[in-house]
Amino acid sequence: MNTTKYSRQRETIKEYLANTKDHPSADMVYAHLRKTIPNISLGTVYRNLNLLVSQGEAVKLSFGNGPDRFDGNITPHYHFVCTECGYIDDLEISEDDVARINDIASENFDGKILGHYAYFYGKCGSCK
Amino acid sequence: MNTTKYSRQRETIKEYLANTKDHPSADMVYAHLRKTIPNISLGTVYRNLNLLVSQGEAVKLSFGNGPDRFDGNITPHYHFVCTECGYIDDLEISEDDVARINDIASENFDGKILGHYAYFYGKCGSCK
DNA sequence: GTTAATATTAGTAATAATTATCAATATTGA
DNA sequence: TCAATATTGATAATTATTACTAATATTAAC
Incomplete structure (x- = not known):
């Protein structure tokens, strides 16, 4: 099985995505989260962003160049x-x-x- | 100035793009061109594909995941x-x-x- | 509240796609 | 043929992302 356990990192990412209209990249999320969780790792940010996307709680945006962006607004x-x-x-x-x-x-x-x-x-x- | 000089590599890339509907990636173009120009380098392929795109002779396509694709069909x-x-x-x-x-x-x-x-x-x- | 099972993490290494660097080569017009 | 310079192949570097792993955190059962 693979039941989802709570993690402060993931909750903080969700909260950030829910409260910004910046459509941040993984790097931008990482920079923001380091303020409250100084030793969070970029891999954790990517892992959780992708998890949220696969669970339909966030959307990944690709614009041809530059890094992918993430959007917590899942309404079409x-x-x-x-x-x-x-x-x-x-x-x-x-x-x-x-x-x-x-x-x-x-x-x-x-x-x-x-x-x-x-x-x-x-x-x-x-x-x- | 920066006048464009002839190169067999570039001409062969143009010819390939003009005759395929495969929307190839740089790697696919590279693999194809090695048949006729065995020592062509991948950098040359990228350089020329981007040049053709910037001159409006080809189009770059991005599909979120995987490498970019190129299209010699420039009609909309x-x-x-x-x-x-x-x-x-x-x-x-x-x-x-x-x-x-x-x-x-x-x-x-x-x-x-x-x-x-x-x-x-x-x-x-x-x-x- | 301990324990056991296991999901998650930080840190780092690895990968994929692409761009940059540069000495050697090819093209071009004089 | 020559000189100017665009282009190349080879390789190094960069960017964005994923994979790996031992240590840590969460959770449910006792």
Whole structure:
């Protein structure tokens, strides 16, 4: 078996993810947690982030370059990356929007589209 | 200045990309090119792939895990990844589709959306 | 509250993917 | 043919992440 036991490290990671909109990388989580748990190791951060993702308690975001980012907001939404300042913002979407985009792609395809991964880019409110 | 000089390595990479629909990784390009240029180096492959991308002659694709893939087809289109067999297929789209998707995301956003990166997943024609 | 079973950790080594460095070679135009 | 310089192969370095392991922490049963 593999029952999950409590760990302060994991709880602190969850708490941090729940309270930030920074979409932090593992390194950023590590830097933050060292303030309260000085001898936490980066491996522990990665291990727990991946565990949370596999349990559906967090989401992993990949943006082509740079390290993966993590999001504690598991409600369906897209992300926006400002090409000017790098800020990652949340984009509200409805289930309908997701379906509409899948439909657009399905038009000329003979397989079965189950979902998509997407992010948007441009200039954020303060940079434009 | 930095004028581009001919190189057989680069020409062979372009030719390979132009004639395959495999969306190869740098490693796959390297393995293929070694057949005709046995002592080509992986660094040369990476250097030229990135050069072609920066000159708009190829496109780099990132799929969250695994190495980046490269596509010699620079006409706008999306990609589909089969979750069963890993096959990467092209998805036809119109400029209109791209604009429609940007519009969907723009609805509740105060910045300026200039574009998006997306790929679709599901089961391909033969796996479904 | 001790104990036993085992999940988790810190620390470190290893791996994967990619980029940087550099002396030798190839291309190009004069 | 020559000089200027872009490109290469080889290798080292870097970045991001995962794997390994002995020590520690958690948990449920006594």
